[in-house]
Amino acid sequence: MTHSQLKEARRLDALYKLNLLDTPPSEAFDRITRMAASLFKLPIAAVSLTDANRQWFKSRVGVEHDTIPRMRAPCGQVADSSEVLVIPDLLRDDSYRDSLLAESGIRYYAGAPLTTIDGHCLGAMCVLGTEPRDTTPEELTALCDLAGMVMAQIELQHALGRVDAVSGLPNRLQFIEDFQDLQLDAADGEQRLAVLINLASLDQLAHAARAMKSSYLDDLVTDGARWLRAEIAPAQRIYHVATAQFMLLSPAGESLESWLPRVEAKMQVALAFAKTRYVATPSAGVVPFDVGHDEALSVLRKARSAAQDAFDSPTHVAVYSQVEDVLYQRRFNLLNDFGEALDSPGQLRLVFQPRVDVANGRCIGAEALLRWCHPLLGAVGPGEFIPIVERSGLAQKTTAWVLDEALRHQRAWRDAGLQLQMSVNVSAANLTEPGFVAGVAAALARHELPADCLELEITESAIMAHPVRAHATLAEIARLGVGLAIDDFGTGYSSLSYLQKMPADVVKIDQSFIRNLESDTRQQALVTAMITLSQDLGHRVVAEGVETAAVLDFLRRAGCEEAQGYLFAAPLEADAFSAYSCPISTSALRVPKLTVPPRTTATLPL
Template sequence: MTPGELSEARRLDALHKLNLLDTPPSAAFDRITRMAASMFRLPIAAISLTDADRQWFKSRVGVEHDSIPRLRAPCGQVAESSTVLVIPDLLQDDYFRDSVLAASGIRYYAGAPLTTTDGHCLGAMCVLGTEPRDTTPEELTALCDLAGMVMAQIELQHALGRVDAVSGLPNRNQFIDDFHDLQRDAGEGEQRLAVLVNLATHNQLAHAARAMKSSYLDELVTEGARWLRAEIGSGPRIYHVATAQFMLLSPAGETLDSWLPRVERKMQAALAIARTRYVATPSAGVVPFDVGHDDSLAVLRKARSAAHDAIDLPTHVAVYSQDEDALYQRRFSLLGDFGAALEGAGQLRLVYQPRINVVSGACVGAEALLRWEHPTLGAVGPAEFIPLIERSGLAQATTAWVLDAALRQQCAWRRDGLALQVSVNVSAANLVEPAFAASVAACLERYDLPADCLELEITESAIMEQPVKAHATLAQIAALGVGLAIDDFGTGYSSLAYLQKMPADVVKIDQSFIRDLAGDPRQQALVTAMITLSQELGHRVVAEGVETAPVLDFLRRAGCDEVQGYLFARPLEAEAFAGYSCPISTSALRVPKLTAPPRTTAVLPE
């Protein structure tokens, strides 16, 4: 679906939710159309709603039929553009001279958009005449005012009220209207502050909805509103803008220096109440804005962003940061773009980093790493995009892409005489996927590869998210004959019971334990224990992040089975890896050119 199609679908959804189409006449709307015809001294006026294929008239003066086709209807263009449209003479307009209106004798048209607070244009408040005419600026202003009256009536009649039923406070719609009034009435260049108070985190609300009685959230909101009214007093107006979120605007003349300390004191009091009476963590986001320049919804979004940032701060209050906001928007944009990268071609690829056997010095495999070349941003590092993917609904599709690409590359290497084992890192989402083991078997069958050529890498934290389902999936995979490896060992739970239950062949010690190993006796003792315990439980041990010869020498003496890192090679393109020759040659370890069939490890993160 293109952006235009998506926008139109959302507009139609907003229109249909209001239940206005094909409803009986209403005196309230008829008064507005009569007023429009009278003010313009024209025979025809209508409140026109743009459906998928027709213009339907909620109210009309001087028109017999209640709808016309949308094709070449001026009101349809108003709905598409959300702007005022004036056609002095339809017969002189190249596009509209062949329209139904022109054929029926209409020569003049003027329409103002009927726009919801969410920015969806429902149709137009329009006036029409049988003779060409000009339009004055005063008439256009009046027509827009009439359109505003129509939208106010729509909101009133369709339960888009102004007061929240639970908190008793003005709601989001009222905040938007009051913000617009502030922009109109305030002085040029005036600055204000917006403060959003968030009563609880998203996870806390979700857990409460599952564990507590249905009235719990209502009680939290009612108590929060009561507390805010008591603390704020008769000063700024408080708005209930979302389920557990409240917004207020500072009076004129307040600054960050004067208001921020008060907000921080109030939040400390709110935290004390929440900790004793509710499972909730309040936070507040503060946004300075210029009256007349900043949009109400933009201020609301920025305040929510700041309130989210405040959760981890000692004061639980954060001032909006443009840099943090830009970073968050970049992440959100990257996540959206990654879906297209999975479906298209040329953006994603795998690169390979050699794995070295410590005893023989042979290159025995490679870790394949996912890389992304964004069409406009260029290379996006895995440390930036992989965590986003693993927390999103794209994790399963990404694993499928990497698995397919790694096995396809394995086939190519086998045709050149290299029989390679491939290991793909899987996420927590894969371990709870009902048909994951079956999809792995299908991929192996598609490329006519044996099960023992594949190894899957799993992090400890991924297993512990839902251990029962994860262990069931791992048992199914092991039954296929596919190898299993524990990735990033030492950064998660790392319990002996966990190691004992896990049907793994390999333990990979995380690079955070390896990089500064040479000069840290305590770290050396810890890594030695990891290696010994893992091997005694029947696992091979791989050390990641080896960058210096002293670290390599220590790992050899400690009995580590395999190593990898920049000491040997940075990640290589597939073609370069096939001809790789290890540059390290010492008295303790001599590594020849790739001679043995290597084992390739394909993983998502670096």
């Protein structure tokens, strides 16, 4: 779905939630429509709501029908742009001279947007005439005021109210309206502070919703609201802006230096109070803002961002950081854009890093690595986007894309006589995904490839997320005949136990142990022991991150079977990899002698 399609879907959702379409006439709206026709001295006026394919008139003067097609209707343009539209003469306008309105004798149109607090344009307050005419600035102001009156009537009749039933405090809608009023009452450019109090983390709320009675959250909110009124802002208005979130604005004249210490002191009291009655960890986000320049929803978003950062602060209070916010927004936008990248040809591709037989220098395998060329940002590094994707709902779809693309290349290479094993990384989400193993089998069958041509790489941390289900999935994969490799071995906190239990064929020693191996004797002893232990348990060993000939020679003499790293090649494009022949011959290397420590069976602190 494109940005414009998503925007339109959200606009229609906002319209439908108000339950205005196809409702009986209302004198409250008709009164405003008659006023519009009278002010402009025009025969036609309407409150026009823009549906998916039509313009429906909630109120109308001088019009017999209550709906017209949306296509090429000026009110539809107002809904798309959220801006005032004036057409002095439809017959002189390229877009509307052949429209239904012009054909019915309409020459003049003026429409002001009907915009919700959340910024969705529902349609237009419009006036129409049968003669061309100009429009004065005073008339445009009046038309916009009438549109505002229509929206006030809509909110009065259909909004959910302005007071939260549980806390008894003004809600998010009231906060937005009061914030807008503040822009009128306070001096332009005056700086104020907004503070968002978060009673509990999202995880704590989710666990409470699953484990406790519904009254638990109600009690948390009620007690939190009572405490806030008594301790934080006894003489100020507090807003209940989300399930367990409250917002307040500083009085005029307060500065960050004067207010922040008081907020921090109160939050320490809140933390102690929460621990005695609830499994909750309060936090507070503070946002300085300039009156007249910042919007309510923007301040609310920034305050939530700061409150989230506050969980990592010793005081559980954090001031909004633009740098952190920009990084968070970039991650969020990347995740949104990645979903489109999966469905758009040309953005994603695989590159392949050779896996080399240490004994003879021959390339015997390839690890498929995902790369992303964003249409606007250019190349986005895998270290930036892959962790985001793996924690999202796109993880399963991403693995399916990589697997299919890797096997497509594998099929082409085999057809060209290149017999290599393909390695693909698997995330934690895949190990609990229903039908994952069946999907792997189907992909192999689709490309007419044997199971042993594929190897799946799994990290220990991925297994630890859901150990029972993960082991069941790994056992199914092993029965399928697909190879299994423990990736980043040594970085987990239960390496030895999982090395013994996992049905793995290969252990890949993480590059953090390989780096600087030629100069660190303790690390040499550790890597030698890791190789010995893995082989004694029946695993083939691959060393990652090999960059120097000295390290390669050490690994060869330590008995390591395979290696990959920049010494052999950086990740290669598909065409370059198919033509790749490893230039390294270990027998020809002249490297300093490194002493290989004797094999040992001592327990390692991995």
